[in-house]
Amino acid sequence: MSRSKSESNIDFKMMAFFFKIRDFFRNPLEKVSKMNIKEGDNILEYGCGSGSFTIPLAKLVGSSGRIYAADIHPLSSVKVREKAKKNNISNIETIQTDCNTKLKEKTVDEVILIDVLHDLDMYKQNLKEFHRVLKEKGNLWVDDHHYEPEEIKKKIQETNYFKFVKSVDSLHLFTKTTLS
Numbered sequence: 001m002s003r004s005k006s007e008s009n010i011d012f013k014m015m016a017f018f019f020k021i022r023d024f025f026r027n028p029l030e031k032v033s034k035m036n037i038k039e040g041d042n043i044l045e046y047g048c049g050s051g052s053f054t055i056p057l058a059k060l061v062g063s064s065g066r067i068y069a070a071d072i073h074p075l076s077s078v079k080v081r082e083k084a085k086k087n088n089i090s091n092i093e094t095i096q097t098d099c100n101t102k103l104k105e106k107t108v109d110e111v112i113l114i115d116v117l118h119d120l121d122m123y124k125q126n127l128k129e130f131h132r133v134l135k136e137k138g139n140l141w142v143d144d145h146h147y148e149p150e151e152i153k154k155k156i157q158e159t160n161y162f163k164f165v166k167s168v169d170s171l172h173l174f175t176k177t178t179l180s
Contacts, residue, residue, distance in 0.1 A: 012050075012075045019052045029056040031114070034168045035141050040064040041109040044101060044133060046126070047071055047116030048094075051080040057112070058089045068103060070095040099125050103133045111140045117155065118146035124159050131161035131176055139165075140174040 032053055037043065039062040048054050048069040058067045069080045069092055077094035084092045095101055099122055111130045120126050130140055140162050142152055152172050153164050162174035 009075055012073050015049065019050055028053045029059075031143070031171070032056045032060060032112075034171055035110065035112070035173075037061060037110065038065075042066045042068070042107060044068045044070060044103065044108045044111045044130070046101075046111060046113050046130070047119065048080060049073075049076055051076075051083045053112070053114055054080050054092060055083050055087055055089060058084070058087075058092050061091065063091055065091060067092045068095055068101065068108065069093070070097050070101055072096065072098045098122070099129055101129060101133055105132055106135045106138075107133050109135055109138055111138070113140070113142045113144070115144055115146075117142055117144040117152065123155065127156065127159050127161045131179075134176045136176065136178075138176045140176070142172045142174065143170050145170065 037057065037060040039060070041061045042065060043057055043061060045054055045057060045067060048071050051069065054067055054069045061067065071077070074096055077096055080092060080094050084090070111134060117123065134140070140156065142156060144152060149167060149172060156162050156174050157164060160179070161177060163177050165173040165175050167173070
């Protein structure tokens with residue numbers, strides 16, 4: 001991710017404030033509810049920022065599921081942990097990373113990128129990492145208003161790690177491919 005390599009703490013706080021306003025008008029739970037997340041799922045939310053979608057995801061997967069909230073900026077982990085504590089949620093693990101999540105292979109059911117793809121300098125390496133950590137029939141959900149839907153599909157599929165399945169509003173669902 002390039003965003004936080006140069007993003008100061010003040011920039012991160014301003015972004016978090018903007019997201020708070022955005023979330024007031026567009027409920028994050030409505031968006032994540034369209035992803036068919038099930039109780040017990042393990043999810044990697046990559047580029048979680050201040051945790052707008054992390055808390056609703058954690059509630060959807062319940063105590064038997066796990067959210068791995070990853071971001072490159074150190075304040076992200078702080079903000080997400082604060083929100084989890086405030087909401088009495090204990091199924092979130094924060095990860096500070098620009099690519100390698102250090103998760104075991106085939107650990108997660110879903111990888112979620114919301115408004116992040118445009119910030120990934122090494123998106124091909126990121127896609128390889130997502131492919132590695134996803135279970136065999138795992139899914140990748142992408143939503144990024146900086147790209148047209150066809151651009152998103154092209155970027156994600158060009159590595160052959162994922163195949164497009166369908167779009168649900170602005171969300172694009174890809175399934176993990178089997179590499180030969």
